[in-house]
Each structure stands twice: as structure tokens, then as C-alpha cells.
Amino acid sequence: MAEADASASEYGDWYKYGRAVLYIEMLIAILVTVFSLWLAFNGQTAGIA
Amino acid sequence: MTNKIEQLIIATVAFFWAFLMWFSTAAFSPSIGEFYGLSTGQLGLLASSAIWLAPPGRVIAGWASDRLGAHNVFAIILGYSGLVSIASAYASGFWFLSDFQVLFIQRMIVASAGISFVVGIQHVAQWFEENEMGTAEGLYAGTGNVGAGVGALLLPRIYGTGFSEAFLHLGIVGVFIAVVYKVRGKPAKDLETAETAKANSGFGDTMFVWTRWAAIALMFAYMMSFGLEIAMNAWLPGYYADGFPDQIAGLGFESTAAIQTAAGTFAAVQSFNASLFRPFSGYMSDLWQRKNWTPYPYLSTTQDYSPRVHWLMTALILITLTMIALTVIGVAGLLPASVLVLAFFGITVSFGTGGVFAIVPNMFPDRPGTASGFIGGISTSGGIVFPLIFASGALPNIHYGYAVVGVGIFIPLMLFFAWAMKHEDDPREHGLGSSERWLGGDDAGPAAAGGDD
Numbered sequence: 001m002a003e004a005d006a007s008a009s010e011y012g013d014w015y016k017y018g019r020a021v022l023y024i025e026m027l028i029a030i031l032v033t034v035f036s037l038w039l040a041f042n043g044q045t046a047g048i049a
Numbered sequence: 050m051t052n053k054i055e056q057l058i059i060a061t062v063a064f065f066w067a068f069l070m071w072f073s074t075a076a077f078s079p080s081i082g083e084f085y086g087l088s089t090g091q092l093g094l095l096a097s098s099a100i101w102l103a104p105p106g107r108v109i110a111g112w113a114s115d116r117l118g119a120h121n122v123f124a125i126i127l128g129y130s131g132l133v134s135i136a137s138a139y140a141s142g143f144w145f146l147s148d149f150q151v152l153f154i155q156r157m158i159v160a161s162a163g164i165s166f167v168v169g170i171q172h173v174a175q176w177f178e179e180n181e182m183g184t185a186e187g188l189y190a191g192t193g194n195v196g197a198g199v200g201a202l203l204l205p206r207i208y209g210t211g212f213s214e215a216f217l218h219l220g221i222v223g224v225f226i227a228v229v230y231k232v233r234g235k236p237a238k239d240l241e242t243a244e245t246a247k248a249n250s251g252f253g254d255t256m257f258v259w260t261r262w263a264a265i266a267l268m269f270a271y272m273m274s275f276g277l278e279i280a281m282n283a284w285l286p287g288y289y290a291d292g293f294p295d296q297i298a299g300l301g302f303e304s305t306a307a308i309q310t311a312a313g314t315f316a317a318v319q320s321f322n323a324s325l326f327r328p329f330s331g332y333m334s335d336l337w338q339r340k341n342w343t344p345y346p347y348l349s350t351t352q353d354y355s356p357r358v359h360w361l362m363t364a365l366i367l368i369t370l371t372m373i374a375l376t377v378i379g380v381a382g383l384l385p386a387s388v389l390v391l392a393f394f395g396i397t398v399s400f401g402t403g404g405v406f407a408i409v410p411n412m413f414p415d416r417p418g419t420a421s422g423f424i425g426g427i428s429t430s431g432g433i434v435f436p437l438i439f440a441s442g443a444l445p446n447i448h449y450g451y452a453v454v455g456v457g458i459f460i461p462l463m464l465f466f467a468w469a470m471k472h473e474d475d476p477r478e479h480g481l482g483s484s485e486r487w488l489g490g491d492d493a494g495p496a497a498a499g500g501d502d
Contacts, residue, residue: 011181014054018184022328025191029325033392036318039311040385043300 052235053176057185059234060169063123063226064193070130070219071099071163072197072282074156076204077212084210085149095153096283099160103429106164111171111422115250118243119172119418120234123165124227130162131223138217159216162223166190167425171418174410175237175246180335183357183407187331190406191399194324197282198317249415257487258413258420263476266469267405267412268424269462270361273368274401276431278323281398284436285316285391289384292447296384315388322395323402330403334360351473354411358470361408364400365463371397372455379448412477 074081075096082092114122137155142148169189177185208215237243258264289297289312302311337356345359352358371394378387405424413420438458439450472479 015181015184018188018328019332021188022184022191022332025195025325026329029322029395032321033318033388036314036388036392037385039314040300040388043302043311 053238055233056176056235057173057189059230060119060123060172061189061192063127063230064165064169064189065196065199066219066223066226067127067130067162067165068193068196069200070134070223071160072200073204073215073219074099074160075283076200077208077210077215080205080210080212081152084212085152087149095156097433098153098157099163100279100429100432102157102161103163103432104426106161107167107426107429108422110164111167111418111420111426112250112255113418114168114171114422115246115416115418118234118236118247119168119175120230120236123168123172123234124231126162126165126168127223127227127230130159131220131225131227133158134216134220134223136220138213138220140213159220164426166193167418167421169193170406170409170421170425171246172234172236174414174417174421175242179353179411179414180338182410183331183334183338183403184328185331186406186410187328187334187403191324191327191329191331191403194278194327194402195321198320198324201313201317201320245415246417250419253487253489254416255419255423256482257480257484258416259423260481260487261477262469262480263412264420264423264480266466267409268428270365270401270466271405271424271428272431273365273459273462274398274405275425276428277368277435278319278395278398278402279429279432280435280439281319281323282316283432284439285319286312288312288439288447289315289387292379293382293384293387296382300384315384315391318388318392319395319398322392323398326396326399327403330364330400331407333400334404334407345467347467348470349473349476352476354408357404357408357411361401361404362463362466362470364397364404365459365466367397368394368401369455369459369463372451372459376448376450376452376455379451380446 078092078096081087081095087095110122110126133155137152137159140148140152140155143151146154170186173185173189174182204215237246286309290308297308297311300311302308334357337360338354340356342356343350343359345362348359348362349355371390374390375387375394378390406421409420409424410417435454438454439447441450444450444453469479470476478484
């Protein structure tokens with residue numbers, strides 16, 4: 001917790017929003033990967049290709 | 050909203066749109082091919098032409114952003130590429146040129162919007178502090194890069210086969226963003242920073258950057274990551290269609306259109322992971338810097354940015370390992386495992402792209418545009434070279450190209466990177482010719498007053 005506070009003060013307010021954006025972007029990438037894997041395992045039967 | 054956040058948002062939105070315009074031609078390749086009756090070879094030529102202008106264009110754009118200010122250069126690039134995109138919506142034969150030849154030339158000019166990458170890198174570097182550079186540059190570049198994937202997924206769904214209408218709308222928005230960039234953009238956080246970059250944009254400064262072993266090593270590192278990323282963007286759909294025909298047929302994809310859809314979906318894994326994990330890589334570079342992690346014994350530990358160099362070395366090792374893994378899995382014929390490895394591959398590529406540009410502005414803080422132009426420009430030639438090796442008829446089959454490139458090219462490049470980054474004194478002192486030779490007696494070194502550091 002103390003380290004997180006130190007990190008925040010070192011970087012300023014914008015940094016926490018920047019981190020939130022990069023986590024959202026990573027989540028989108030993971031979802032695209034899961035969709036592709038779903039397709040690789042299930043093919044046309046997945047019904048969403 | 051603080052001004053630097055506004056500048057980051059403007060640069061990111063502009064780069065996203067530039068990337069969207071860069072790869073919008075590829076998104077409509079089948080429609081364009083059908084409309085003009087193009088052969089497979091002509092379609093391949095149209096696709097590869099998107100990269101042709103990037104190496105020299107980025108070098109010039111990077112230098113120009115130091116000289117003229119990023120807000121001016123970005124507005125010029127988006128302005129002309131937007132106007133030509135509008136014109137390409139009405140492409141028709143002119144003099145001895147056919148309709149398609151006019152469209153080809155116009156789309157090549159539009160694709161040059163991709164040279165704006167280094168302009169935005171310079172712009173962000175002029176606003177953010179050293180300790181937050183990785184995350185800021187990562188958010189800019191990663192979010193912008195995803196424009197290629199978004200275009201491939203959404204443009205054909207929105208416009209169908211109506212590529213002319215798409216080019217018209219993309220161009221209009223491009224011109225609008227150019228005007229916003231010009232009006233709201235500011236070149237640097239203060240006048241002194243902008244003036245320093247401008248003062249260090251002469252021929253000697255350019256030669257100084259181009260001849261530093263460290264800059265050349267970073268250029269190769271970016272070739273191993275971004276050069277590879279754009280090579281794979283073009284290569285992977287065909288790879289999955291040709292490399293796993295039985296497995297794809299076994300999944301029920303049998304018509305040409307269905308195989309293209311499946312192969313494109315598998316290939317998109319690389320594009321999305323390489324783009325969307327890039328900000329995380331910048332964040333990791335910041336984290337390594339804050340924690341002062343320097344695990345590799347051979348690399349220098351004495352530079353202000355040494356932990357970032359060690360993070361990039363980690364990325365380069367992982368890229369090479371996943372290249373070899375792609376070959377092993379491909380030879381084994383395991384399609385789902387190949388897609389999973391490809392996801393990790395995309396992430397390691399993002400570690401490389403984000404890692405490089407967390408270092409560049411810190412190594413050359415007073416020549417960010419010139420350095421970004423060299424490192425981000427020449428390295429894109431990998432996008433042309435690597436697919437030629439992947440497709441080489443000398444290889445036993447289509448799966449072997451990754452391991453051949455990994456072992457034959459990437460390992461020697463990593464050894465060069467380690468050698469260039471070993472110096473405990475300033476690595477910018479090492480290169481072809483001394484700093485005094487390129488920068489003159491008054492500015493006798495990269496750390497002189499008004500110089501880097």
C-alpha cells in the first residue's frame with residue numbers, strides 16, 4: 001500500500017488512468033485470443049465464424 | 050485535463066487514424082481485386098506497396114518533427130494523406146495511366162500516413178518525464194497500432210464492397226483531425242525543450258545518431274519486433290490457410306471464403322496482442338526502471354536507463370524462443386496449440402516494440418525525432434524481408450521459416466545488441482566516428498550543455 005502511494009505520487013494523477021486504459025486494452029486482446037481459440041477448437045460448430 | 054494529457058490524446062487519436070488509413074487498402078483487397086480484375090500477383094504488389102514508403106518517409110518525418118514541431122508535421126501528413134484518400138474515392142485513368150494504376154499510386158501515398166508514427170513518438174517524448182516515458186509512449190503507440198486490426202475487422206463489415214465510400218469518409222475524418230492537431234497541438238512542454246530539439250537537427254546530429262552502435266542495436270531490436278509484427282500481419286492469413294489445410298477443413302471451413310475467414314481470425318490474434326499489450330510493455334519498462342532490475346551480467350548497469358535495456362533484452366529472448374516454438378508446433382500440425390503460441394508470440398512482440406521506445410527518448414532526449422526516425426524507419430524493412438524468407442522455396446516446408454529467422458538472424462542481432470549495450474560509460478560515445486567529429490568542437494559530446502542528458 002505504501003509502495004502504491006509512493007508510486008502514485010511519483011507519477012501524478014494521469015498515471016492511474018493510463019494504467020486503467022492499458023488493462024482494458026489487454027483484456028480486449030485476451031478476448032480476441034479466446035475467440036480465436038474457440039474457433040480453432042470448435043470450427044463452424046461454434047456458429048459465430 | 051492537464052495539457053500533456055491533451056497532447057497524448059491528440060497524438061494517439063491521430064496515429065490511430067493514420068494507421069487505419071495505412072491498412073485500409075488491405076482491408077478491401079478482395080473487393081478491389083474483383084472490381085479491377087486483378088491477379089494474385091497484382092494484389093500482392095498492392096499489399097506490399099503499403100510498406101515501401103515507410104523506411105525513408107519515417108527518417109524524414111522524424112527529422113522534420115525536431116525541426117518544425119510535431120504538431121505541424123503530423124498535421125501536414127494527415128492533411129495530404131486525407132486529401133489523397135478523398136481523391137482515391139474517385140480514381141480514374143489519367144494520361145497513360147489506367148484507373149487501377151491511378152488508384153495504386155494514390156493508395157501508396159495514403160499509406161504513407163504510417164510515417165507519422167515517429168512524429169507522435171517525438172511529440173510524446175517532448176511532454177512526458179523520463180520515469181513515465183514507457184507507459185506514455187506505449188499508450189500512444191499501442192492504441193494507435195490497433196487501428197490496423199480495427200480496420201481489418203470493421204471496415205468490410207461497415208462498407209461491404211464499397212471501398213470508394215470508405216476511402217472518402219476516412220479521408221474527410223483524416224483532414225478534420227489534421228486541423229485539430231494543428232490548432233490544439235503544442236510542440237513541447239516548454240520553449241526550451243522545443244528549441245533544443247530544433248537546434249540539434251542538423252546534418253551532423255543526424256549522422257551522430259545514425260552511427261551510434263546503441264542506436265543501430267535499437268533499430269535491429271525494433272526490426273525484430275515491429276518489423277516482424279507488420280511482416281506477420283501480411284504473412285499469417287496465408288500461412289494458416291496453406292500450413293493447416295486439413296485441420297481447417299476438419300473444422301468445417303471448406304469454401305475459399307470460409308477458409309479466409311478462419312485463417313484471418315487466427316492471424317488476428319497476433320495483431321491484437323502485439324498492439325494491445327504494447328502499453329503494458331511500456332509500463333513494465335517503467336516498473337523495471339523503478340525497481341532497478343538489471344539481471345543480465347553482460348549488459349551495462351550504470352546508465353540512467355539500464356533497467357529498461359535489460360527489460361528489452363528479455364523481450365528479444367522471448368521473441369526468439371516463441372519463433373522457434375511456432376515452427377515446432379507447426380511441424381507437429383497442432384492448430385489450436387499454434388494459435389495459443391501465436392498469442393504469446395504477439396505479447397512478446399509487444400514487449401519488444403514497447404521496450405524499444407521506452408529507451409529511445411531517454412537515450413537521445415535532445416534528438417528524439419531524428420533518433421525515432423532512424424530506429425522506427427529503417428527497421429520497417431523487416432516487414433518486407435521476413436516474409437520473403439518465410440516463403441522461401443529452399444525451406445523443407447512452410448513452418449520452418451520462423452526458426453530459420455530466429456536462429457539465423459535474431460540470435461546474431463541479439464548478440465550485437467548485448468555488445469552495443471555493454472559499455473559502462475556513455476554508449477553514445479561508441480560508434481563510427483567520435484561525437485566530436487559529428488557534433489563539432491563546441492558541442493563536444495552527447496552530454497554537453499544543451500546536449501543529451
